[in-house]
Amino acid sequence: xxxxxxxxxxxxxxxxxxxxxxxxxxxxxxxxxxxxxxxxxxxxxxxxxxxxxxxxxxxxxxxxxxxxxxxxxxxxxxxxxxxxxxxxxxxxxxxxxxxxxxxxxxxxxxxxxxxxxxxxxxxxxxxxxxxxxxxxxxxxxxxxxxxxxxxxxxxxxxxxxxxxxxxxxxxxxxxxxxxxxxxxxxxxxxxxxxxxxxxxxxxxxxxxxxxxxxxxxxxxxxxxxxxxxxxxxxxxxxxxxxxxxxxxxxxxxxxxxxxxxxxxxxxxxxxxxxxxxxxxxxxxxxxxxxxxxxxxxxxxxxxxxxxxxxxxxxxxxxxxxxxxxxxxxxxxxxxxxxxxxxxxxxxxxxxxxxxxxxxxxxxxxxxxxxxxxxxxxxxxxxxxxxxxxxxxxxxxxxxxxxxxxxxxxxxxxxxxxxxxxxxxxxxxxxxxxxxxxxxxxxxxxxxxxxxxxxxxxxxxxxxxxxxxxxxxxxxxxxxxxxxxxxxxxxxxxxxxxxxxxxxxxxxxxxxxxxxxxxxxxxxxxxxxxxxxxxxxxxxxxxxxxxxxxxxxxxxxxxxxxxxxxxxxxxxxxxxxxxxxxxxxxxxxxxxxxxxxxxxxxxxxx
RNA sequence: GCCGACGUAGCUCAGUGGUAGAGCAGCGGUUUCGUAAACCGCUGGCCGGGAGUUCGAAUCUCCCCGUCGGCUCCA
Numbered sequence: 230x231x232x233x234x235x236x237x238x239x240x241x242x243x244x245x246x247x248x249x250x251x252x253x254x255x256x257x258x259x260x261x262x263x264x265x266x267x268x269x270x271x272x273x274x275x276x277x278x279x280x281x282x283x284x285x286x287x288x289x290x291x292x293x294x295x296x297x298x299x300x301x302x303x304x305x306x307x308x309x310x311x312x313x314x315x316x317x318x319x320x321x322x323x324x325x326x327x328x329x330x331x332x333x334x335x336x337x338x339x340x341x342x343x344x345x346x347x348x349x350x351x352x353x354x355x356x357x358x359x360x361x362x363x364x365x366x367x368x369x370x371x372x373x374x375x376x377x378x379x380x381x382x383x384x385x386x387x388x389x390x391x392x393x394x395x396x397x398x399x400x401x402x403x404x405x406x407x408x409x410x411x412x413x414x415x416x417x418x419x420x421x422x423x424x425x426x427x428x429x430x431x432x433x434x435x436x437x438x439x440x441x442x443x444x445x446x447x448x449x450x451x452x453x454x455x456x457x458x459x460x461x462x463x464x465x466x467x468x469x470x471x472x473x474x475x476x477x478x479x480x481x482x483x484x485x486x487x488x489x490x491x492x493x494x495x496x497x498x499x500x501x502x503x504x505x506x507x508x509x510x511x512x513x514x515x516x517x518x519x520x521x522x523x524x525x526x527x528x529x530x531x532x533x534x535x536x537x538x539x540x541x542x543x544x545x546x547x548x549x550x551x552x553x554x555x556x557x558x559x560x561x562x563x564x565x566x567x568x569x570x571x572x573x574x575x576x577x578x579x580x581x582x583x584x585x586x587x588x589x590x591x592x593x594x595x596x597x598x599x600x601x602x603x604x605x606x607x608x609x610x611x612x613x614x615x616x617x618x619x620x621x622x623x624x625x626x627x628x629x630x631x632x633x634x635x636x637x638x639x640x641x642x643x644x645x646x647x648x649x650x651x652x653x654x655x656x657x658x659x660x661x662x663x664x665x666x667x668x669x670x671x672x673x674x675x676x677x678x679x680x681x682x683x684x685x686x687x688x689x690x691x692x693x694x695x696x697x698x699x700x701x702x703x704x705x706x707x708x709x710x711x712x713x714x715x716x717x718x719x720x721x722x723x724x725x726x727x728x729x730x731x732x733x734x735x736x737x738x739x740x741x742x743x744x745x746x747x748x749x750x751x752x753x754x755x756x757x758x759x760x761x762x763x764x765x766x767x768x769x770x771x772x773x774x775x776x777x778x779x780x781x782x783x784x785x786x787x788x789x790x791x792x793x794x795x796x797x798x799x800x801x802x803x804x805x806x807x808x809x810x811x812x813x814x815x816x817x818x819x820x821x822x823x824x825x826x827x828x829x830x831x832x833x834x
Numbered sequence: 835g836c837c838g839a840c841g842u843a844g845c846u847c848a849g850u851g852g853u854a855g856a857g858c859a860g861c862g863g864u865u866u867c868g869u870a871a872a873c874c875g876c877u878g879g880c881c882g883g884g885a886g887u888u889c890g891a892a893u894c895u896c897c898c899c900g901u902c903g904g905c906u907c908c909a
Contacts (some may be wrong), residue, residue, distance in 0.1 A: 286905095298837070298838080299837090299838075300838065300839080301838065301839060316837050323873090386903090387838070387903055387904070388837070388838050388839090388904085389837060389838065389903070389904030389905060390836055390837020390838070390904075390905060390906095391836095391837080391904075391905045391906090392836080392906065395905080395906075396906085397835085397836075397905080397906045397907085401836055401837060401905080402837090402905095403837060403838080404837085404904075404905080406903090406904075430886060430900095432902095435843080437845085443900090443901090444900095445882080445899070445900050446900095448899090448900070448901090503907090505906085520909095542899075549909085551908080551909085553908070554835050554836095554906080554907065555835070555900090555906060556835065556836070556837095556904090556905080556906085556907095557835090557906080557908075558901090559902090562909095563908075564909090567909070569909070603902095614835085624863090637878055649909095656909085667908095667909080668908075669909075670909090671909070685845080702909075704909095705909045706909045708909085709909060712909095734869085735866095735870090736865070736866080736867070736868050737867070737868095739864050739866055740866080767866095768864085768865075768866085768868080768872095769865090769871095769872090770865090770867055770871080770872055771866090771867065771868065771869070772867080772868090772869065772870065772871070772872085773870085773872080774869090775869045775870060775871095776869090776870035776871055777870085777871085778870090779869095779870055780870080786869075787837075788868060788869055789868095790867090790868055791868095793868095802868080802869075804869060811869065812868095812869065
């Protein structure tokens with residue numbers, strides 16, 4: 230689903246003048262009213278909350294009478310009632326009421342959510358807008374369509390539970406989502422787009438291409454199958470080489486630590502509910518690591534450090550476990566076990582800016598390889614923060630400055646309260662096939678952990694100083710990164726990542742000279758470091774093998790038959806699956822070179 | 835965790851109280867074919883798990899597990 234903005238203010242206040250043209254937002258907002266009108270008709274006594282337009286559609290939140298709950302089968306009834314109201318051409322009647330009259334009105338109608346909105350309005354507001362659509366009366370600024378007959382191309386999609394005002398301590402209401410468009414054709418196009426997105430779904434493609442598997446005994450913990458491991462290792466190998474080049478040194482640390490470590494780091498107080506805990510006896514509890522940082526601190530503290538050594542950069546590819554709530558898991562994009570291209574950099578405060586820039590440079594470099602579109606998000610001090618406010622503000626100011634320099638004003642979003650408990654962060658955000666936003670890479674400033682672990686360096690004047698730590702990951706979680714890549718490329722991974730890079734298919738599988746020649750070509754390709762498969766399955770027609778290779782997203786397919794053997798000219802026919810070029814004559818020598826350079830340069834598909 | 839939906843063969847799905855089905859995949863044959871599916875045959879199921887209702891349950895009820903869409907939470 231798209232991001233939803235529940236803007237209570239849009240539901241209240243004075244009506245806005247209708248613009249000259251009908252916009253999708255107005256249409257959808259009106260469709261939300263229409264739906265609420267239908268629900269109030271069908272289920273008298275329903276309490277209604279808010280119902281704004283959102284990307285591609287609208288929703289409305291309800292509490293049904295008698296603790297009743299909507300189920301999917303109710304959507305058809307509601308939709309039918311909506312269509313009936315459309316036929317009746319019910320006007321959207323606008324009215325401006327003094328605040329006290331509006332309050333009395335909703336009091337009479339027993340609409341507690343509306344009363345709550347009115348009571349929450351600023352003291353300066355003395356009159357508010359009210360819209361009527363048949364029996365449905367709503368506190369609303371509008372604008373709306375003149376009457377219900379202008380609404381037609383809509384469809385109710387699903388029902389969801391939502392916490393009132395987005396706070397899980399509040400009661401849960403039910404939200405009905407719908408989509409609405411100017412025309413039926415646009416509605417159909419939208420539904421077709423959803424179907425297309427489903428074809429790109431990494432969970433489907435991951436199963437079809439045998440990349441990974443989820444077992445019921447390990448929810449949220451992917452098994453990487455042989456094909457998936459190739460992708461995973463290629464990404465890791467590349468990242469390892471790049472980081473080595475940039476002065477990172479790799480460490481490998483325990484997956485489980487005794488709880489004392491987590492007490493020192495603050496995870497015990499701030500992150501325990503997200504950790505897998507292992508009680509080993511009455512006195513002792515271990516916790517699987519949700520992050521690598523505490524162990525990096527342990528390694529740093531093994532000896533004294535001079536200011537001359539900084540930055541000290543420790544990369545750690547350790548396996549992390551986080552106990553995510555069951556309802557939040559989502560294929561490879563939200564898991565309980567994952568690996569990051571993680572690193573912790575110990576620096577002086579003066580080095581923050583230069584080192585952050587170096588990190589963002591890696592981001593640019595890596596993401597450029599995949600033509601990925603990403604955006605930055607600054608996460609600031611959360612409610613449950615560690616340390617003191619002044620340090621936080623200093624760190625936030627540093628990151629803000631860096632973003633302004635490197636993303637430009639407006640090139641990033643600020644998400645208040647979304648920082649980590651130990652420091653503010655810059656997140657790199659990407660969208661999946663259906664437009665949901667996911668965090669991949671991250672750059673986090675940390676003044677807290679080095680202090681808690683007593684990390685030190687000796688400054689030029691001989692005094693002990695506490696270093697600052699940058700936590701950073703470029704891919705972020707490899708699992709998530711692979712999931713996003715699959716959706717981005719619809720399974721057609723760049724050549725350097727493809728499990729099988731080139732498949733050779735014999736036209737006749739009963740001709741020894743054809744099979745011998747195919748083996749020779751395969752040998753030349755694999756000698757160049759390429760991952761090659763020969764489809765030897767007997768009895769199957771060449772066309773079926775081609776189709777099968779296409780479905781497995783093998784980037785290059787070469788068909789070889791007796792005519793190629795007879796010609797003895799080194800020329801074969803190549804199918805470039807991703808560019809959908811059907812046949813392409815090429816000498817084997819040229820083919821080897823073409824694939825080798827494409828893989829070596831890591832060109833995107 | 836919460837609201838809703840779903841769980842039938844390796845995959846995609848049909849089957850709504852009366853003997854578990856289809857296509858693809860797999861296996862065995864026949865076919866040797868020049869760029870997206872040759873033909874014939876055969877295997878294959880604790881109908882997610884448990885309890886209940888019933889003469890009888892894939893089908894109805896309850897509990898649990900998992901998955902999906904949201905909410906909340908987050909890489």
